[in-house]
Amino acid sequence: MLSRTRIVNAAVDLIEREGADAVSMRRIAAELGVGVMSLYNHVPNKSALLDAVAESVLSKVEFTDDPAAHWTERVRIQARAFRQIAHHYPRSTMVVVSRQLQSTAGILPVERALSTLLEAGFDGREAVQMLRVYIAYVVGSLLREVGVTPTFAPVRPDIRIAEVDPALFPVVGELAPHLMECDHDEEFEFGLELLVQAMTVRAARRASGVAGGPGAEDARG
Amino acid sequence: MLSRTRIVNAAVDLIEREGADAVSMRRIAAELGVGVMSLYNHVPNKSALLDAVAESVLSKVEFTDDPAAHWTERVRIQARAFRQIAHHYPRSTMVVVSRQLQSTAGILPVERALSTLLEAGFDGREAVQMLRVYIAYVVGSLLREVGVTPTFAPVRPDIRIAEVDPALFPVVGELAPHLMECDHDEEFEFGLELLVQAMTVRAARRASGVAGGPGAEDARG
DNA sequence: GCGTGGCACGTACGCTGTACGTGCGTCAAC
DNA sequence: GTTGACGCACGTACAGCGTACGTGCCACGC
Numbered sequence: 001m002l003s004r005t006r007i008v009n010a011a012v013d014l015i016e017r018e019g020a021d022a023v024s025m026r027r028i029a030a031e032l033g034v035g036v037m038s039l040y041n042h043v044p045n046k047s048a049l050l051d052a053v054a055e056s057v058l059s060k061v062e063f064t065d066d067p068a069a070h071w072t073e074r075v076r077i078q079a080r081a082f083r084q085i086a087h088h089y090p091r092s093t094m095v096v097v098s099r100q101l102q103s104t105a106g107i108l109p110v111e112r113a114l115s116t117l118l119e120a121g122f123d124g125r126e127a128v129q130m131l132r133v134y135i136a137y138v139v140g141s142l143l144r145e146v147g148v149t150p151t152f153a154p155v156r157p158d159i160r161i162a163e164v165d166p167a168l169f170p171v172v173g174e175l176a177p178h179l180m181e182c183d184h185d186e187e188f189e190f191g192l193e194l195l196v197q198a199m200t201v202r203a204a205r206r207a208s209g210v211a212g213g214p215g216a217e218d219a220r221g
Numbered sequence: 222m223l224s225r226t227r228i229v230n231a232a233v234d235l236i237e238r239e240g241a242d243a244v245s246m247r248r249i250a251a252e253l254g255v256g257v258m259s260l261y262n263h264v265p266n267k268s269a270l271l272d273a274v275a276e277s278v279l280s281k282v283e284f285t286d287d288p289a290a291h292w293t294e295r296v297r298i299q300a301r302a303f304r305q306i307a308h309h310y311p312r313s314t315m316v317v318v319s320r321q322l323q324s325t326a327g328i329l330p331v332e333r334a335l336s337t338l339l340e341a342g343f344d345g346r347e348a349v350q351m352l353r354v355y356i357a358y359v360v361g362s363l364l365r366e367v368g369v370t371p372t373f374a375p376v377r378p379d380i381r382i383a384e385v386d387p388a389l390f391p392v393v394g395e396l397a398p399h400l401m402e403c404d405h406d407e408e409f410e411f412g413l414e415l416l417v418q419a420m421t422v423r424a425a426r427r428a429s430g431v432a433g434g435p436g437a438e439d440a441r442g
Numbered sequence: 443g444c445g446t447g448g449c450a451c452g453t454a455c456g457c458t459g460t461a462c463g464t465g466c467g468t469c470a471a472c
Numbered sequence: 473g474t475t476g477a478c479g480c481a482c483g484t485a486c487a488g489c490g491t492a493c494g495t496g497c498c499a500c501g502c
Contacts, residue, residue, distance in 0.1 A: 002450080024489060035451040037491080042449095046490065098319050100368040104385065110400075111390045118392065128399040132365070133358070133412035140361030144353070147321040164325065169332045171339065178349040179331075191354035198419035223481080245458060256482040258460080263480095267459065443502100450497085458489065464482085472475085 002034055004042040008052045015053065015091050023050075054096040055105040057089050065112055071120040072196050078113055079138050079192050083145075090146040097143055121203045130199060137195055145184050223255055225263040229273045236274065236312050244271075275317040276326040278310050286333050292341040293417050299334055300359050300413050304366075311367040318364055342424045351420060358416055366405050 010031045014023055025046055029036040043049045061081050065074060086093040113134065117127035166173030231252045235244055246267055250257040264270045282302050286295060307314040334355065338348035387394030 025491080026489075037452075037493095038450045040491075094319070097364065098315070098368075107385060107390055107393060111393050114392045114396055124396045124399045128396055129408060129411050132362075132403075132408055133415055136361030136365060136412060137354070137358050138361070139364060140357030140359070141353075143318065143360060143364070144357060147319075164328060169328055171335045172328060172332050175335055175345045175349055178345045182353075187350060187353055190350050191357060194354055194419045194423070195415075197422065198415045201418065201422065202415070246460080247458075258462095258483075259481045261460075445502090446500085448497105448499090451495085453492105453494085455492085456490095459487095461484105461486085463484085466479105466481085468477105468479085470475100470477085472473100 002032065002038055002042060004052070005056075006032065007039055007042055007049065008056050011049060011053050012056060012089065012092055015095065016089060019091055020095050025049075050095055051099060053092060054099050057085065057092045057096055058105045058109075060085050060089070061109060063108065063112055065116075071116050072200060074116045074119075075113075075134070075196055075199070076192055078109065078116070079134070079188075082109070082138050083142060083188060086142040086146060093142060093146045097139055117199075120199065121207055126202070126206070130202075134195065137191060141188055141191060145188075223253065223259055223263060225273070227253065228260055228263055228270065229277050232270060232274050233277060233310065233313055236316065237310060240312055241316050246270075271316055272320060274313060275320055278306065278313045278317055279326045279330075281306050281310070282330060284329065284333055286337075292337050293421060295337045295340075296334075296355070296417055296420070297413055299330065299337070300355070300409075303330070303359050304363060304409060307363040307367060314363060314367045318360055338420075341420065342428055347423070347427070351423075355416065358412060362409055362412060366409075 007028065010028050011023060014028060014031060025039055026036050028049075029039055039049075043052065062084070063078065063081055065078070069077070110131065113131050114127050117130050118124070120127075122130060164172050164176070172179065228249065231249050232244060235249060235252060246260055247257050249270075250260055260270075264273065283305070284299065284302055286299070290298070331352065334352050335348050338351050339345070341348075343351060385393050385397070393400065
């Protein structure tokens with residue numbers, strides 16, 4: 001028996017196996033051993049199907065939120081939870097970020113994150129702003145991680161860096177060794193730590209009574 | 222006379238006017254008043270054309286880099302330069318981030334940014350890591366800004382937040398007013414400032430002799 | 443027995459990217 | 473001046489796409 005979830009799962013499998021370009025209604029139908037038009041009894045159109053794929057992948061994020069842990073650790077754990085499913089469904093992750101889905105699938109992570117940030121001592125407005133920075137960083141990082149590896153097997157772009165003319169781009173030439181190597185785990189943790197520390201500073205400043213705004217036009221510099 | 226750049230420009234125009242989905246070889250040819258197959262004398266295929274579109278948009282980023290300015294200000298200026306063209310070509314920006322292009326078009330920004338970060342006092346390794354965090358934030362932010370506004374005119378998703386069940390998501394319900402309003406300028410600057418301050422802290426710590434790594438496993442918290 | 447509605451499916455239409463062949467204009471060699 | 477080569481615009485053709493529409497099967501309420 002055909003069902004919406006069977007169709008969505010088949011789509012996710014197909015995307016992971018052969019990439020998002022390989023997805024067509026005919027292909028999915030063949031995968032399920034049914035006629036093409038049967039799909040339309042469960043899914044209004046292809047676009048909605050891809051939205052459902054995004055929603056499905058997003059809902060697989062596991063939130064083992066530990067209220068006992070310090071808020072900084074909870075921030076880290078939540079970010080890593082996202083990253084984990086992005087690694088598990090790398091090609092589907094591209095479709096997740098490329099379609100803006102306005103469903104409730106992404107609300108739970110938001111709820112958890114905001115709760116954590118309120119616990120950190122931010123007020124509502126700051127918490128939302130922090131959340132947006134946080135999301136921007138995580139999405140931007142994952143986009144690079146999954147985008148840089150189309151097949152997710154070989155490391156492609158390193159060669160390109162090496163053949164840059166050092167006369168035109170001296171700094172890039174000099175730092176080529178560092179640009180070519182990229183331990184994704186380490187890079188992600190580095191940025192995450194930077195972000196958490198920035199949050200900690202903001203939270204501390206807030207606790208000590210300095211109010212409002214980015215408040216850094218006068219930052220030492 | 223047909224030329225590669227005429228074709229690319231027509232593609233960019235079409236994308237901005239009617240969205241990336243409207244792009245087809247036939248459509249572009251019609252736009253230019255030529256036959257479809259004539260395009261293939263200047264562009265190997267559609268995928269390469271879209272890569273060229275991405276490259277073209279990326280190359281429009283204006284770097285008025287002022288070596289006299291403090292490095293923190295240069296970081297801000299460079300980020301805003303990206304954001305400016307993303308706003309000028311919002312729909313093309315989506316294709317820029319969705320295709321990973323390994324060309325030299327993106328090298329100049331990298332050169333400038335790394336140069337700025339070295340000036341800030343980071344060594345090569347740190348500079349590259351900082352750059353990656355920086356890119357992740359900018360890309361993530363712009364993705365939300367341009368993705369959230371498909372037509373770039375009306376503000377869509379706010380309504381969705383309002384209809385979330387406050388019983389299931391109390392924090393989201395409570396913070397709905399803040400979630401619904403989003404001054405993109407202010408949000409971007411907020412995150413940018415957070416990032417710059419985090420960089421400043423790192424640079425200062427480095428200058429005072431604390432070496433290596435994220436070094437925050439023991440961060441206070 | 444008989445509508446009625448849900449579901450699987452075939453057919454068909456307009457669209458897509460692009461391989462291939464054709465014809466025309468210009469320029470180099472003789 | 474003739475001829476060959478070459479670049480480029482273009483038409484045709486084909487496989488594949490999303491999906492509107494119609495058809496037939498089957499289970500169910502009356």
